[in-house]
Amino acid sequence: MKVVVSSYDGDQPIYNTRFLAFATHYGFQPWACRPHRPQTKGKVERPFQYVAGNLLNGRTFTSLAHLNEMTACWLAEVADVHIHRETKRRPIDLYEEEKPYLLALPAQPYDTARVLYRTADPEGHVAWLQNFYSVPWQRIGELLPVRVTENELIVYGPDIKEIARHELFPSGITGQKHSLPAHSPGRDLQQKRELLKQRFAEFGPDGILFFDELLRTRHHGKDEAARVLRLLTVYRREDLARSLERAVRYRAFSWSAVERIVAAQAKPRSGMESLAIEAQEHLDEILQQTPLGPRSTAEYQPLLEGLANRDEDEEDDDPHEPVA
Numbered sequence: 642m643k644v645v646v647s648s649y650d651g652d653q654p655i656y657n658t659r660f661l662a663f664a665t666h667y668g669f670q671p672w673a674c675r676p677h678r679p680q681t682k683g684k685v686e687r688p689f690q691y692v693a694g695n696l697l698n699g700r701t702f703t704s705l706a707h708l709n710e711m712t713a714c715w716l717a718e719v720a721d722v723h724i725h726r727e728t729k730r731r732p733i734d735l736y737e738e739e740k741p742y743l744l745a746l747p748a749q750p751y752d753t754a755r756v757l758y759r760t761a762d763p764e765g766h767v768a769w770l771q772n773f774y775s776v777p778w779q780r781i782g783e784l785l786p787v788r789v790t791e792n793e794l795i796v797y798g799p800d801i802k803e804i805a806r807h808e809l810f811p812s813g814i815t816g817q818k819h820s821l822p823a824h825s826p827g828r829d830l831q832q833k834r835e836l837l838k839q840r841f842a843e844f845g846p847d848g849i850l851f852f853d854e855l856l857r858t859r860h861h862g863k864d865e866a867a868r869v870l871r872l873l874t875v876y877r878r879e880d881l882a883r884s885l886e887r888a889v890r891y892r893a894f895s896w897s898a899v900e901r902i903v904a905a906q907a908k909p910r911s912g913m914e915s916l917a918i919e920a921q922e923h924l925d926e927i928l929q930q931t932p933l934g935p936r937s938t939a940e941y942q943p944l945l946e947g948l949a950n951r952d953e954d955e956e957d958d959d960p961h962e963p964v965a
Contacts, residue, residue: 646673666751668744695719754788759796761785762874763837763867765824769794771815774807775824778833782840782870837866847886854894865896872903880907 646654654673664671674681696715702708721733728735759767761780766773767787776785776796786797789809796805807819834856841852855869856862872881884903888894893902 645671649676663751666747668747691720754790754795757787757789758784759787760874763870766818766820767794767796769809772810773818774805775818775820776805777824778836780804781836782843782873833863837863837870840870841866841885844882844885847889848882851885851889851894851899854889854892855896858894868896869899872900875909876903876907883907 644657645660647657648655656671722731725732761767761776761783763781765778765781766775774794788795792809794807794809795803798804810817838852841848852866855866859865880903884899887902888899
């Protein structure tokens with residue numbers, strides 16, 4: 642399965658990184674069966690047939706909680722107390738013997754939350770499944786890490802400290818906004834102006850000049866400035882920078898002028914491309930701040946020894962012997 646083994650390098654499996662994180666969390670070592678060798682899988686797949694035929698067959702369930710409740714009863718009254726065909730023992734008795742040697746479960750379950758990056762739009766929101774969730778207004782225009790759990794959306798600052806937490810909108814609801822009052826700058830228009838100016842300063846002198854002239858010559862200059870920044874969700878930053886430079890050169894200080902220029906000069910990027918580029922830029926910034934030195938080759942020696950021992954074990958195994 643791709644969720645376990647992403648690919649193969651010769652006979653060596655390349656494990657899915659998320660699966661390795663899961664295995665590390667629970668403290669077990671994965672062992673991939675070789676492709677096209679069903680005799681190595683039969684003993685571990687057989688119990689699923691037993692569950693499907695004994696627990697699930699002929700039953701219906703109203704919810705996941707109902708399924709879990711029925712499964713607990715089935716385990717206690719059927720599966721754990723019947724005589725196992727291979728061991729001739731009850732599973733519950735074998736479990737009591739093995740229990741002292743088992744690893745304790747971690748204090749916290751494995752985190753299955755989805756992790757991604759989102760740019761805070763000029764209105765101070767990040768998007769998820771066509772809905773919008775607010776972040777502190779100081780974060781407008783920044784690329785922020787976001788964790789999405791089953792019920793919540795949590796936003797973090799560049800220092801990976803939590804800055805916002807929202808309950809997710811129910812499935813099927815789109816186009817909604819969830820805004821927290823604490824995230825708004827309030828009626829301090831000067832603060833809003835300074836924040837917008839900081840964002841345009843990131844484009845250099847042309848960005849500052851465009852912003853100042855936009856506010857001086859246009860009645861709704863701040864609104865138009867926010868709409869210009871919103872173009873970053875469609876076009877690359879360097880494309881918008883060139884468009885601002887051209888707008889300044891021809892003294893076209895309006896949102897509509899910049900929108901026409903960038904549409905004529907640049908190609909909109911897809912949503913997936915946008916996220917990939919933003920994530921790569923963020924990663925590049927981190928790597929530049931914390932450069933990594935060369936790793937000693939001595940650190941790889943235990944890995945080589947482990948591979949050698951594994952190859953020797955495989956040579957000793959009977960290739961026709963079924964492996965559980």
